[in-house]
Amino acid sequence: MRNTCADVPENQWIASEIQVHTIVNDILLDLIDWRNHAGEESERKDATQAIDMGMQALSNMCTSNTLVQSSIWQFFVRESQLLSLFLLFADPASVKYALVWIHNCTLNNSLQCKDFVDNITGSEAIASILDVFANESGTQTDNFELSYSCIKNLLISDLAPAIWTSLEQIENGGMSSVHVALLKALDGMVNGSAQLNVSLPNTSKLISGILVSTTKKLQTLLSTPEPQLDSSIQHICTFVVLVLQYLGVASQISTEAEISSWVDDGLAKSLITLLHGVSKLQPIFVDKSSSPSHDIKSNIFFMIRCDIMKVIANITYTSQQAQNEIRMCDGIPLVLSNCVIDDLNPYLREYALFAVRNLTKNNRENQMLIASLEARKVVPNEILTEMGVEAAIDPVTGKLTFK
Template sequence: MGSDQNSLNVRFCEICAGFLSKNGKDSVPSLTKVLDTIADDLARSGDLRIRMGSENPSIWLSLQQLWDFLAEYPSADADVAELRVLVISVARFTRNIVAGVAVNQQNAFGVEPALRRVLHLYSSWSAFQVTDSFPATRMAVQALSNIVTTNEDLTSRLWSTYLTLPEERAILIRLLGSPDHKIILSLLVLMVNCIHDSTERRSLLTKSRGGARICVTLLDRMVLLYDAEESTDGAKAFDYGYHLFAHLFDGGFAPDLYNSLSVEGEVIAQHQTTLLKLLDSYLQSSQTCPVHCDMCPMLSEIFLSLSSYSQSAIKRAINPINSEPNLDSSIEHLQELDLLLPKSCEALVLATQCIVKISLLSEDQRTMDPSAVELRAIFRDACSTDELLRLLDAFLPRIYFGKPVLNPATDQSIPSSVAGANGFSYLKRDLVRLVGVLCHRDKTFQDRIRVCGGIPVIMNMCVVDERNPYLREHAILALRNLLDSNKENQDEVNSIQPSGYWDEAGMLREKVGATLR
């Protein structure tokens, strides 16, 4: 068997030397035939990979020369069929010879610069227009992945290099722009493997300038992959992208990543909103609590910032002259609608849902372990919702059985451009739900809601609103939690007498002679 192995190494070295000496595309078929045959054998036998990588004559110099030839091909172009075939064969051989063999990975790592140049060629805009080039790109990415996977030293060296490349040479960003979902999937497998169980490499991805650019590109890609059909390569690529961000969340890097995505002068950047969507999904699927402690200050800050911005924008829309809320404003006063308000409210919904989930997880954790950290307390100072709810109730009409509820002061509905704007859905419902969660068995927060006049606001949410499914149910639960073991709040509710009635259109009409509170 040893002599057979020696013959295999000799054959490989001879065929490579013959090809390189001729330096012509006419000898490509004979070279690729040998490489493909050996690659098939390597894929089936781990022992063969070890022996071929360690015995003489050594194959590594010949392999290096092949990659150098590909990287310096005289007429390098992704549209050259012979070059594409050769890239596939050499990359496939490289992928298989290094799989799971640390010594082979170490020996093969020397081809990385040449392999990177090949990937640079195949990640150009012109290459992405040639669909026949996609198999070569995929195989090259898989070869690169196998060279470093499970090898900590090589993975760290590769990751550090790729995250500090100049923008025009940033291979990961270029490859993320590929229209081929299989290429994206292969690349994300490599990236997930690189950051797995490594605090240092995750930190580099979330805090470095190059890492932030990669994350921005990946978040854009995630948006495009979201609607991919189940079980397709696009759906698998989305799952791997999600797992990559889940690794970052697990490691406590959500705040660093959120800050790195900020845009100066904007209350919320689109990529930050996308990140909040992934974070919300991550939390909804989570059953553990301690790992989320470091997210609480970030979410509190996001909630406070977005809430303050939204309140200010709504006040300007309701009364643009002095920015003081006028809850009975006519439609003509809606003159200064902030175009960023829907985006702010969309992100506010996501932040609120994250806060609610962490609060519930915290409460469950404390039920099992009373010594566990009370995470709800971190949110209480930031999450003042009564004023925002009051403004939203004036600004946005309730949708009652498909019809907007009329403004009682004008008998007119809010314009459809406002009533149907994206970004406002679920906002009132989730804010009410947040109040219900934070005031549960917490007299301090219950009293705070009463003192700031929030109880009538919550009572006014006990209505049907198609823009806010289950708003009434959440409001009733919040009211129940506000009254639980709190006599002052109970007296407050008892003192509120009905001042109106609901007509057939779902509009609350004022009773004659009633006193409004």
Template sequence: MAVDALSLEHPLSEDTLQLLFSASNSSNLENSLEVLISISRSDYGRSDLASRKVLPAVLSIVQSLTQTRHHVLSLCFKLFRNLCAGEAANQNLFLELGGVAVVSGILRSQAGSPCPDHGLVRWGLQVLANVSLAGKQHQRAIWEELYPVGFGSLARLGTKQTCDPLCMLIYTCCDGNPEWFRELSNANGWHIMAQILRTASSASFDEDWIKLLISRICLEECLLPVLFSELRFVDAPKDEDTESNEKEFSSEQAFLLRILPEILNERIRDVTVSEDVALFVFGIFKKSLGVLEHATRSKFGLPSGSAAVDVLGYTLTILRDICAEDSVRGNNGKEDIVDVLLSYGLIELLLSILGDLEPPAIIRKGIKQFENQDGASCSSKPCPYKGFRRDIVALIGNCLYRRKHVQDEIRQRNGILLLLQQCVTDEDNPFLREWGIWSVRNMLEGNEENQKLVAELEFQGSADALPEIAALGLRVEVDQRTRRAKLVNNVP
């Protein structure tokens, strides 16, 4: 029967072996497990094996094996995973027979081993995730076994192979228990998320479970401020004076903000950003602006390699997407988040930043005041990452979309000429031209005062310094009857 080669802590009964051999039509344990894994991939196969009581037999094998037999344990875990994939009878039997404690014990042992088997851990996590889908009782059994110490030790394994299924398990456990999402952001749980974010940041990830987890915690449960603040001290030495270092950001904080724009873009109609979260992001953006004081012109986009620069860029991107989301959704009678941000001086701040930046390269070359060694005046600031100017312009453009009061504010703050200057191709800011056109059109749409001012700029010769307008295939045209000015295509 080829069982003698196995290292057993407890002998297997002949009935257990015969049950497995009969179900698989095999006389070798490892071959039998492999055949059963294949059978259990189908709904019918899982149901048939449930009726044959295969799961208790496999659990007996796991309890009898020493953990040095990783290959056989792995086969058992793969079989558990398949058997518990949507098959209620197997999920319930697994819980009743103490399978959660057995598998969790092996996972904790592996997490504490100097040479853990990451494949074994991965399959074990997948087993528990499938079991957790059976309902609250199953979720609670797993949560009580592993939170917080077990999850923490598994997170510290630090590999993509184990991080993805760990995120899946945590999410599936918490999905029907929103209070547990909150626990992941408190004193006992944030270190689990910190390690998950550290692993995903360094090793990347293949599956979207981490995005679902972050989306739920940070956006749906509105816990971004709590988790972000906790992540600040992940890498700080215990004796470090955190007050003197308050303007810096951790790599985990930067990565957390990096994930949020992806979530907003992928789920723009499914996820609503609360006013509190939007204002928190705006506050972090303002705090991160200090990096501009010592920034140098960068040839690289995000991530830049600097946590401070990344926080600046990602908060700007999040604000851009929040404003785009509000435009797509409409406010449905609720207060517009864009208007809330505007009430805190968003447009004034963006125009100030844009005005302080050195002009795009195409304009710098034609203006003598920028002809120094750097190609920039002493009072101008370079873009800290490739695309910074574009992101500023994109955010302004999204705020302008069908909002006359924003159009008027741009004019009142003398920002029209500044926005016109952004309608250029710029090697340091990919797609600046496209976002510039978007912003200018939003600025002029239905606004006679802005249209008139642009026309006057051209009539006065002020627009002669802006050959980029003509280069775009656009011109200012004034209707002779209505005297209304607008940008139109040069092409008939």
């Protein structure tokens, strides 16, 4: 059956019509049970070989045949537990056969992606795929590449919120290793060689909300007089960096209405709260040694200020609501204080200046606030000069003006 259906549409059709896949399903479930209870290594080896051939047969039945795919795929995500059981118990060398099958059935097919995510079998299988992705990360193995491709097929269909919800039900928490794996897959998708060029409004709304809730957790941990950088804070910071990197890209291509909805959910305020928290844990760092004895890039706070500032700059570029929200939560002085050189955050000064420019774009209240800060010497005049604006004393009224 495996060889008969390989690249032969007529045979794929016949196999589908006579429901061969249901027979293969029953055989494979029995083989998985046999292998899991086998006492002898030789028995487990024989069962594994037969299971692998069965998975290859199912994959070959669906390859390059979308109509056959739709029929067979519905059966396996709605009626069978084969995929989730196989991924849960398969040997690492065997996982690739299921991953190839899943990839072929979800590639450029949003309906089949949604079917996969919306069913418990699919949800369990997705959690297993994310485990493979996390465990194989950095190895560049076939399993790593295939698991990433499967996850990407689902993410590009804007299904991250449904996946996130299903993972919370399975993992009983929102910051597990599979959640981190999902964020890493998103990061790879938006920051890879082929950067994100389509808007994913549901995903972006989810990620914005995750930043808000995660910032609240960090704020609670930092509420002690002298907070320590323990494992809990480090885990949250890793989580936050991945979220910020996604938002840094998404905020460039999202509409003003989408960004306003993020601000309504508390994003702007959370960004300022987060910037305060990072400042508390890691002050501005300038390495004055001629030969640094440590790797700056390994620091958990490497680039995090830049990531925060990039999102602030992007959301205030077109959204006056975001501009006003940053002002109302006393964020403008903090943004101005980051117009400095920081060795942990290359280009922080440039990102901060860009954020100041956008905060003042067509916003008189923000302009006057910055002008008043300069009058009190809160912000150096050279920063205003680099922004291309000028603060001066009116000779008639004696008041500071902002041009």
